[in-house]
Amino acid sequence: MSALAAPADPLPDAQLPATVITAGRREALRRIPVKAKVGAAILIVFIVVAIIGPWIAPYDPAATTIGQALPHGPTGSHLLGTTATGQDVLSQLLSGTRSTVVLGLLTGVIATALSVVIGTSAGFLGGLPDDGLSLLANVFLVLPALPLLVVILGYLPHTGELPTAIVLSVLGWPWGARVIRAQTLSLRGRDFVAAARESGESSVRIIFFEILPNEIGLIAASFVGTVLYAILTSVALAFLGVSNLSSWSYGTMLYWAQGGNAVQLNAWWWYAPPGILVALLGMSLVLLNFGLDELGNPRLRSAARAGRTGRAGSRSWRPADPTPVLRELPTERS
Amino acid sequence: MAENAGSPAPEPILKIKDLSIAYRSGAGDVRAVRHVDLTLHRGEVVGLAGESGCGKSTLAYGSVRLLRPPAVITGGSVSYHGRRVETDGVDVLAASPEQLRRLRWREIAIVFQSAMNSLNPVLRVRDQMLDALGAHLALTREQRHDRVVELIEMVGIPRTRLASYPHELSGGMRQRVMIAMALAAEPEVVIMDEPTTALDVVVQREILAEIFALKDRLGFSVLFITHDLSLLLEIADRVVIMYAGRAVESGTREQIHVRSSHPYTRGLLTSFPRLRGPRVKLTGIPGSPPDLRGALTGCPFVPRCRFSTDACATIDMALTPVEPAHVSACPFVSAERLDASPASAPAPAPVAALARESSGAVVLEAADLRKSYRLARGVAVEAVAGVSFELRRGKITALVGESGSGKTTVARLLAGQEQRSGGEIRLDGKVIDPASRRGFRSYKETVQMVFQDPFASLNPLHTVRYHLTRALKLHGRDGAELDGLLDQVRLSPPEQYRDAYPHELSGGQRQRVAIARALAAAPRVLLADEPVSMLDVSIRLEMLDLIEELRARLDLAVLYITHDIASARYFADEILVMHGGEIVERGPAEALTQAPSHDYTRLLIASAPDPDAFGRQLRAGRRTAP
The missing domain is CATH 3.40.50.300 (P-loop containing nucleotide triphosphate hydrolases)
Structure with missing residues (x-):
């Protein structure tokens, strides 16, 4: 009922015209949860900064001032102050965004691709392949990720984000794979899959055109979750010094701030901005994830709405309350 | 006694007056129940019938205020006059949550359609029943245990099954447990929402016999909701037919069966093939019910009615008496006219x-x-x-x-x-x-197969065009034959359906698309x-x-x-x-x-609802029941 969006037809056609029900594009946009909109907006700002940041940075982020030994607070020429060696913090932030965002997205893409391929194959094929792939996923799940990362990344050449992204992906795919496998298992038994087989569709076609499109919400959520995991982990690793310390990212900024005793020197402008940006980036991804969840699960949406529309007295409606009696419907005409 | 022929003035026990219920929604309120009157008398079985979406369940649940928002009651009154409440009755719509809590289950109990979903899968039957008794009745521990055993044996389940989990019981047994729980507090009214629809006919018959035996013994009244009018004509004393949120006809079982005078009722009656009598061509009711958002002026059945006239667009749908105890919302059509009309009173033209x-x-x-x-x-x-x-x-x-x-x-x-x-x-x-x-x-x-559930057999993300052109191409045919396929399954004009998504189609239209897809292979x-x-x-x-x-x-x-x-x-x-x-x-x-020669076939045929028998077997069975 609530899926119908067009205005009411006083004397509708008995044939129920299909066109009446199609929701307009504006309506579809309106239905996107606020959480998702806010999350997406913040994320887009980060992506824009990642693209143009290094160009709009006022200084070379690595340029030092000869003779400076203490961090300087924000001034007109250095809006976010400088580090102990006189490097501009704002420029470091603007340049460092790219590395962090690229690493996150890259890991998200690789890990999600892995989990989709492994999850759907395991779920669709069943039997022995499923047992094997599930075992593999479970083994990866119980690997102690952080120590392993420290060891592996310590050996890898620190050139670009790709090696780190690959290692993070290899350790990060099993969560998504397990969820997607479960969903595939349930979709595999649906009648529309049997009906597609009945038409003579091949297994590959069934996986990619019948099953996968129904998992888009789940895959998107898994992607967002993986990006978040990659960003937090990469920041943590850089903070520990296990990364290319000659490049700029939020993690390396925190590493240098820690090394330069920023907290002890009360140089909040040095350590707080990268920390806040990591938190903000994480929050945008979490909001986006919640929003996608609501979009894919109408029950969450109507639960949110039921709390708003149904009022019993002054408090919001609870499941045990009786049906409200509303003598006058505001929209009622007759 | 259920015929209540002997009792001169039947006492009303549940009075629904002018009740309106709407589902609030941003896209216009769905006014699911519109100004319905319904009175249930003591010891009576009233049947509520109609297509899905006609408002019958909304009416029943709304009358005990069990609907959750976005449903709201927008007008009317409901009063309950049980023996155990104040003499002037309880105003259900004004009752406090605490009053309602005492009213529900103890006075008005409900048997839900899906017994599997209504029972908690992780609790043993005994524990669920004890819980329910403990929540509503002031009994000691021993009394509750005794009562549970008494109840479960009352519905014909051996007491050893109390230790079972719901999944260990058959569908019929689960429904019996639900009935036992509903009757635990000896309610005066039992609302039954399609209690047997999910069951096989043989089990359905057993459960109905059980319900009637209990009704005779305990003397409760029943509001029985079902889409199966032929079943109601067997078991109900009075039948109310609903369409588009309104009661369109109401009368005794015999009146509805023999002299129904609303075209919609006739349509429902001719929707069920019979097992006895000549094999005739039936019509059902083509088309689908109207959209319930906004105000409907005139008769909502007009687009599907064979007797519609210009005057139908303005009538106020008030129920007018046809004969004593028999009312209809259609003042234009009489039972005689319906009888004379060939399509609704099926001429003995042999089926093809x-x-x-x-x-x-x-x-x-x-x-x-x-x-x-x-x-x-x-x-x-x-x-x-x-x-x-x-x-x-x-x-x-x-x-x-x-x-x-x-x-x-x-x-x-x-x-x-x-x-x-x-x-x-x-x-x-x-x-x-x-x-x-x-x-x-x-x-x-x-060889092509068509599946049972058209809501599951079409991929919700693909259009009709995708489903059909894929099937055509896979069998080496041109995708342009799409229109021909739609035409074959009578979905015309094709441009209205080609690019529709499954959720935009009604169940019947979806099943037609599913059949069209099977036909794309040109099977034998x-x-x-x-x-x-x-x-x-x-x-x-x-x-x-x-x-x-x-x-x-x-x-x-x-x-x-x-x-x-x-x-x-x-x-x-x-x-x-x-x-x-x-x-x-x-x-x-x-x-x-x-x-039929095999015992099982005979049982199957004997169990099928048969309005022509007027519930003879059930009522006969009742007399021999304990």
């Missing part, structure tokens, strides 16, 4: 099936077909135990049985959707293996697995007529799988009755239904 020549060549043969499933601990269950039959061109063979009889498995084996564990399948006399990977696609050129055999059981009663016949038409036009061999032997009689040439994985009886449809 009767006049068919019987020279169809055998296309598909099943010989000693077997399928067993391995359960845990190495136990094997034989779902299909040696079934043999043949499908002939231009013939409809019905496979009738209850759930679990193996009938769907037979279809899936024939379609190659499952691997058989024994026996042979022969296509045009040649032994083949449909489930083999290599031959599968070419086999699909000949159509396996139809309960093709109408998920559809509204009013359009089932339309769908069967479509299959019949396709059979005639394309010379299809059709396997029609159903639990409804009356529809098999209406529609099929030959009937195979399946029970416990075996075919227990087979024969020409008419001969088999009129003179």
Whole structure:
């Protein structure tokens, strides 16, 4: 009922015209949860900064001032102050965004691709392949990720984000794979899959055109979750010094701030901005994830709405309350 | 006593007056119940019938304020006059949550449709019943335990089953547990929402007999909601027909059965094939119910009504008396006029099936077909135990049985959707293996299956165009034949349906698309697995007529799988009755239904709802019941 969006037809056609029900594009946009909109907006700002940041940075982020030994607070020429060696913090932030965002997205893409391929194959094929792939996923799940990362990344050449992204992906795919496998298992038994087989569709076609499109919400959520995991982990690793310390990212900024005793020197402008940006980036991804969840699960949406529309007295409606009696419907005409 | 012929002035126990209920929504409020009056008298069984979406469940749940927002009651009154409450009755709409809590279950109990979902799967039956008793009645521990045993034996379940979990009980037993729980506090009114719809006919009959025996003993009143009007005509004292949120006709069982005077009621009555009497062509009610958002002016049934006139657009839908105790919202049509009209009072024109020549060549043969499933601990269950039959061109063979009889498995084996564990399948006399990977696609050129649930068998993310053009291309046909397919299944004009998504279509339209997809392969055999059981009663016949038409036009061999032997009689040439994985009886449809020889077939026929019998068996059974 609530899926119908067009205005009411006083004397509708008995044939129920299909066109009446199609929701307009504006309506579809309106239905996107606020959480998702806010999350997406913040994320887009980060992506824009990642693209143009290094160009709009006022200084070379690595340029030092000869003779400076203490961090300087924000001034007109250095809006976010400088580090102990006189490097501009704002420029470091603007340049460092790219590395962090690229690493996150890259890991998200690789890990999600892995989990989709492994999850759907395991779920669709069943039997022995499923047992094997599930075992593999479970083994990866119980690997102690952080120590392993420290060891592996310590050996890898620190050139670009790709090696780190690959290692993070290899350790990060099993969560998504397990969820997607479960969903595939349930979709595999649906009648529309049997009906597609009945038409003579091949297994590959069934996986990619019948099953996968129904998992888009789940895959998107898994992607967002993986990006978040990659960003937090990469920041943590850089903070520990296990990364290319000659490049700029939020993690390396925190590493240098820690090394330069920023907290002890009360140089909040040095350590707080990268920390806040990591938190903000994480929050945008979490909001986006919640929003996608609501979009894919109408029950969450109507639960949110039921709390708003149904009022019993002054408090919001609870499941045990009786049906409200509303003598006058505001929209009622007759 | 249920006939209440002896009691001069029946006391009303639940009075619903001018009740209106709406579902709030951003896209316009759905006004699901509009100014309905309904009175339930003490000891009476009132039946509430109508298509899905007509507001019958909303009315019943709304009258005890069990609906949750966005549902709101927008007008009217409901009062309850039980023996145990104040003399002037309880105003349900003004009652506090605490008053309502005392009213529900103790005074007005509800038996829900889905017993599986209403029972907590992790609690034993005993614990659930104890919980319910503890929540509502002030009893000591011992008293509660005694009461639980008493209740469960009252509904015919041995007390040893109290230790079972819900999944260990059959569907019928679960529904009995629900009934026992509903009756625990000796309520005066029991609302039953399709309590037997999910059950097989034989079990349905047992449960109904049980309900009536209990009703006679305990003296409660029943508000019985169902879409199955023929069932109501057997069991109800009074029947209320609802359409588009309004009561359109109300009368005693006999009045509705013999002299119904609203075209919609007649439509519902002619939606059910009968097991007795001449085999006639029926019509059902073409079209679908109106959108309930906003105000409907005039009669909402106009677009589907054969008798509509200009005056129908402005009538106020007030119920006017036709005869004592019989009211109808249609002042223009009388029972006599409906009787005289050929389509609604079916002329004894033989169904096309009767006049068919019987020279169809055998296309598909099943010989000693077997399928067993391995359960845990190495136990094997034989779902299909040696079934043999043949499908002939231009013939409809019905496979009738209850759930679990193996009938769907037979279809899936024939379609190659499952691997058989024994026996042979022969296509045009040649032994083949449909489930083999290599031959599968070419086999699909000949044999196509249509699934039971059109809401599940179409991918919600693909348009009608995608579904049909894919099927056409896979079988080497041009995607442009799409319009022809839509036309074949009577979805016209095609441009209205080509780009629709499944959720934009009604159930009947979806099933037509599913059939069109099967036809894209230009098959010679159509396996139809309960093709109408998920559809509204009013359009089932339309769908069967479509299959019949396709059979005639394309010379299809059709396997029609159903639990409804009356529809098999209406529609099929030959009937195979399946029970416990075996075919227990087979024969020409008419001969088999009129003179069944196997005990199980007789039971099946005796259990099917039969309004012509006026519930004779049930009522007779009641007298012998304890």
